[in-house]
Amino acid sequence: MHKKRQEAPILRKALTPWQAGAVLIGIVVGIGIFKTPQVVAQNVASDTAYLSLWIIGGLVTLIGALCYAELGTAHPHVGGEYHFLQTAYGQELGFVFAWGRMAVMQSGSIAAVAFVYGDYASFLVPAPPAVHAAIAVACLSVLQLMGTELGSRVQLAFTAATVAIVLFVALVGLAVAAQSAPVPTTPSSGAAGLAMVFILLTYGGWSEAAYLSGEVRNARRDIPRALLFGTAIITALYLFANASYLRAFGLEGLRQSDVIAADLVGLVLGEMGASVVAGIVCVTSLSTLNATILTGARSMFALGRSFAPFALLGRASAGGNAPRNAIIVQAAITLGLVVFGALSRHGFQSMVEYTAPVFWAFMFLVGLSLFVLRWRDPARPIPFRVPLYPVTPLLFCATSLYLLYSSLVYTGLGALIGVAIFLAGIPLVFYGRNTSGRILQKQRPSQNGR
Numbered sequence: 075m076h077k078k079r080q081e082a083p084i085l086r087k088a089l090t091p092w093q094a095g096a097v098l099i100g101i102v103v104g105i106g107i108f109k110t111p112q113v114v115a116q117n118v119a120s121d122t123a124y125l126s127l128w129i130i131g132g133l134v135t136l137i138g139a140l141c142y143a144e145l146g147t148a149h150p151h152v153g154g155e156y157h158f159l160q161t162a163y164g165q166e167l168g169f170v171f172a173w174g175r176m177a178v179m180q181s182g183s184i185a186a187v188a189f190v191y192g193d194y195a196s197f198l199v200p201a202p203p204a205v206h207a208a209i210a211v212a213c214l215s216v217l218q219l220m221g222t223e224l225g226s227r228v229q230l231a232f233t234a235a236t237v238a239i240v241l242f243v244a245l246v247g248l249a250v251a252a253q254s255a256p257v258p259t260t261p262s263s264g265a266a267g268l269a270m271v272f273i274l275l276t277y278g279g280w281s282e283a284a285y286l287s288g289e290v291r292n293a294r295r296d297i298p299r300a301l302l303f304g305t306a307i308i309t310a311l312y313l314f315a316n317a318s319y320l321r322a323f324g325l326e327g328l329r330q331s332d333v334i335a336a337d338l339v340g341l342v343l344g345e346m347g348a349s350v351v352a353g354i355v356c357v358t359s360l361s362t363l364n365a366t367i368l369t370g371a372r373s374m375f376a377l378g379r380s381f382a383p384f385a386l387l388g389r390a391s392a393g394g395n396a397p398r399n400a401i402i403v404q405a406a407i408t409l410g411l412v413v414f415g416a417l418s419r420h421g422f423q424s425m426v427e428y429t430a431p432v433f434w435a436f437m438f439l440v441g442l443s444l445f446v447l448r449w450r451d452p453a454r455p456i457p458f459r460v461p462l463y464p465v466t467p468l469l470f471c472a473t474s475l476y477l478l479y480s481s482l483v484y485t486g487l488g489a490l491i492g493v494a495i496f497l498a499g500i501p502l503v504f505y506g507r508n509t510s511g512r513i514l515q516k517q518r519p520s521q522n523g524r
Contacts, residue, residue, distance in 0.1 A: 090296070098280070098304035102135075103237055105359050106276035107312060108335045109190045111319055113272045113423055115328040117265035121320050127266065128316055131273040132309030136301060137470050138437070139280040140460045141444055143297045147457040149447065155281070155440050162443035162450070166503065172377045173499040174432045176384075178492045180370040181404060182429035184211065185411040186275075187366060189421035191359035197333050197352040204416030208409055214364050215405035218371060219398060239354055240311060243335045244318040246342050267480025271430050272423075274477065277308065297458050367404065374400035383502050418488065427488035430481035432496045438474035441467050 118124045145158050160168030188211050192203030199206070319328050322338050331337045333348075335355055340348030375397030378387025387400045411428065415421030444460070444467045460466045481489055 092300070092303065095300040095303035095307070098139075098300060099237070099307055102277060102279040102304070102308050103240065103311065105187065105190045105355065105362060106278070107240055107315055108243075108333075108355055109193070109422055110272040110276045111316055111328060111334055112331055113426075114269045115325050117269040118325070121325055123266070124320065124325060125313060125316060127269055127273055128312055129309065131270065131277050132305060132312070134270075134274060134470075134473050135277040135280045135308070136305045137466055137473070138441075139301045139305065140298075141441055141467050141470050142281050143301065143458050144456060144460045145440070145444060145447070147297070148454055155436065158440055158443050158447075159436070162446040163439070167439070169381060169503045170500060171436055172381070173503055174436065174496050176370075176374050176377060176404075177407065177499055178432045178496050179429050179436075180366070180374075181407040181411060182425050182492065184363065184366050184370060184404070184408045185415060186422055186425035186429070187359060187363045188408070188412060189415055189425060191356055191363060192421065193332055194336065194352045194355045194359065197336050198349060198356070202416065204412055204421055207415075207421065208412045210360060210363060211367070211405060211408050211412065214360070214367050215401055217364070218367055218401045235354070235358065237311070239335070239351070239358065240315050243338055243351065244311075244315040246318075246322075246339050265484065267476065268484040271477055271481050272426060275426055275430075276312070280305070298461075367401070371397050371400040371404050374404055414488070414491070418486070424486065424488040427481065427486055428492040431478055431489050431493050434474050434478040434481055438471055438478060441471040441474055 114127065115124060118127065149158060149161060156168050156171055159171050185207070188207035189203055191210050192205070192207035195201075195206035195210075196203045319334060319338065322341060323331060323334075328334065333352060336348040336352040339351045343350075374384075374387050378384045378389070378400065387397070387403060389397075389399045411425060412421070414428075415424045418424040445464065447454075448456075482493070
């Protein structure tokens with residue numbers, strides 16, 4: 075039997091299943107629904123296929139969340155995936171994950187959100203989206219260096235605003251006369267796999283269920299309720315929004331809209347209404363961007379404090395108010411990705427492609443860790459067991475492998491660059507494994523659909 079690691083402190087179990095479901099909705103529903111529909115539409119041949127893939131995305135979300143719920147209740151820890159991977163496979167793989175998050179997943183996620191902000195900001199102030207994206211990343215990073223961060227007390231307000239915006243845009247779409255459009259050309263083979271990569275980005279955040287499992291009153295009973303409630307609401311909301319998009323623009327029109335929410339409201343309220351929506355989406359994007367920069371810098375700081383080759387990242391500002399070097403390095407990596415996205419002409423899509431292969435590779439390993447941890451420690455109490463074991467985790471692993479395959483075969487240069495950068499850091503991980511004395515405590519990467 076392997077040596078037990080120290081468990082994370084037990085949090086007060088105060089959440090009802092409905093509160094937990096509301097938190098899950100707040101995590102998942104974000105700016106992705108204003109950007110990914112265009113890319114998905116470009117990779118499907120019919121309205122039915124378009125909506126069917128969004129339903130499949132909801133089912134994959136539920137399957138993944140159920141697997142994470144078991145891992146989170148059986149192995150509660152603030153480190154999330156890092157802890158699951160380290161416990162199942164050893165410290166080296168945990169550090170490989172840490173490198174992937176720093177160099178690819180987190181920085182790529184920040185750049186992707188920045189490009190969504192840039193698209194809508196350019197609707198208000200004409201300038202290339204990449205310029206707006208770079209300014210946002212630089213300014214928010216400077217604010218972080220000054221010790222400024224988004225207060226957690228306003229998160230529910232931002233969540234409510236985002237859900238209200240999605241509902242408002244969808245209702246506007248129902249008020250618009252249905253549009254006729256040319257019959258779309260048939261996408262190339264394998265395009266559905268690429269569409270699913272972007273759909274599951276929009277559903278991203280379900281893995282946060284691992285953190286909710288330690289705070290609900292009865293994990294065995296309440297986690298399934300929270301997940302079913304949350305996933306059903308999210309899926310219904312996304313289907314409502316996308317059906318509205320299709321009705322207003324048609325599939326071909328949806329393919330051509332870079333700022334779908336602003337364009338849709340503009341059909342009814344004119345330029346003023348579209349500008350208001352663009353401004354609201356910009357504010358929502360900045361909120362997500364600031365939070366993502368904050369969490370990414372803190373996890374990079376933790377990496378520097380526990381892993382010798384990256385010790386520079388573990389140095390704080392003079393007053394200890396901010397992880398100075400981590401913020402600077404993260405901003406530099408992200409700005410480099412913004413430049414790459416600008417050169418590729420499709421910034422948001424390039425950033426999703428950049429992060430997707432590494433992200434889904436680790437999702438597969440996390441899913442597989444459920445089998446490994448059950449086998450390695452059969453006596454460990456499991457407050458919540460994934461239903462239909464082993465079918466459910468096998469489906470999750472198979473889906474992750476399929477999306478890994480799709481993100482490599484059907485994407486562009488961004489995916490290859492992301493994989494190359496990830497592989498380039500692995501020698502550093504093994505070089506420093508004998509000089510790192512402490513276990514890294516990390517939060518999970520951000521793919522919450524925001």
